[in-house]
Amino acid sequence: MRQIVCSSEALVPGQKMAVQVGKRSVVLVRMGNGDYSALMDTCPHQGAKLSDGELTGTTLPSGVGEYVYGKEAAVLRCPWHRWEFDVTSGQALFEDRRACVKHFEVTIEDGNVVIHY
Amino acid sequence: MTTAPTDETSEGKRVRPAPFPIIDTDVHERMVSIEDLLPYMKEPFLGYMKHWTGWGELKYTHPIGGSRLDSLLPNGNVPGSDYQVLKEQLLDRYDMDYAILTGLFYPATMEAQFELAGALASAYNEWYVRNWLEKDDRFLGSIHVAPQIPELAVREIEKWGDHPQMVQVLLPIGSVPLGDPFYHSIYEAAQRKNLVVGMHQGNSVTTGFGQPRYYIEWHTILSQAFMGTVVNLILNGVFDKYPGTRIAMLEGGFTWLPSLMWRMDHNYKSLRVEVPWVKRLPSEYVKEHFRFSTQPIEDPNPQFMLRMVEMMESDELLMFSTDYPHWDFDSPLRSLPTTFSPELKRKIFYDNAKNFYQLPDSPKAAR
């Protein structure tokens, strides 16, 4: 199944929006590099709406006392307890395979953003 | 920079020129706001600045913001300061029967100017009775006091103790031992007015070695102050002097409780001689006089959590809390472990708090 959700210019890099895809609530994000990605709009922890969170970068694993910032606009941070999810995979940034949000394939077709589900 | 010292002030009045050049070694320039620094900062600290809280009592600014992002208010006011939003996001959303307000303005932990602390606590009570309690009868209140001058605290308890929505006196845990006899008149007044004493961490809580370097450390180990306060209240005889005292420990965790009870009992058997006014095993005082709010509940293997409750040897010690609107809010729908039975959940969500605070049954409770 596929659904056109908006024009490919609807979001600028760093923006996100909640969309309805079939019966599912999905959060569509446009990453820092311009690519689109989409995740289920429900946090697997306690159920907050991820679209109320922050699309952000974050600190990457680093040496002690060192801060290396990366993944610009490629991390979705939950509005409640701030679990961080990689928007390209839906996987949380900490090690726990259960902390994973469903990820949807997104394509651009004829100037439109299409979510496959 | 060749400007010579002038002999005119800005008002143009003539003054005598200084007979020598001047270097002033202490002049305070100021920023209009902290935002002036943003162009000069980079991530990750730029992200911290979105949530800048300054260095108030809390020694940290919050790395990810202190509130739920969906509780931020469009007008920029502090989350939790808008009744309508709170009502929608909490009371109505979860169909709550009662919500006990605990504020976040704690002159009780000021470390100087105690008379001012008393005046602030008193003003806060007036303000919030009018602006919060009177707006919704699901709200129950906490009397704010400044324990630094116990007589002032007692006066405040006497003033508000009979208010129909006031259910507790709030004594934030700071850096003082609240079981010390210096504070006992406060427990006497609370007992006389049949009020619970609620203890929530104040921002000035530190750890066994003072202020740790990172917020995450502080937030993880601030339970130490709660553990210390439980021990301190029992062994300083608060419950022997005022047997009607009921203490609600708020936001300090509870999974440490079994080991604390074991250790206190273990020591009591050998060291009772030092505190002969304590007549029973300390763990018995815990079960009778204390209750613990659940948030922020940890989420290990859910079987472990069930065993934790078994190790407390009572299913009456826990009371549900959300901590709305803070970032570590616990949802009533999703936070209690899946291993808890419906009976246990009902006790935690409702019965335990209702009994401890001696609340009238809410109309919905028969469900």
Ligand code: FES
């Ligand atoms: S609900 Fe998303 S991190 Fe807790």
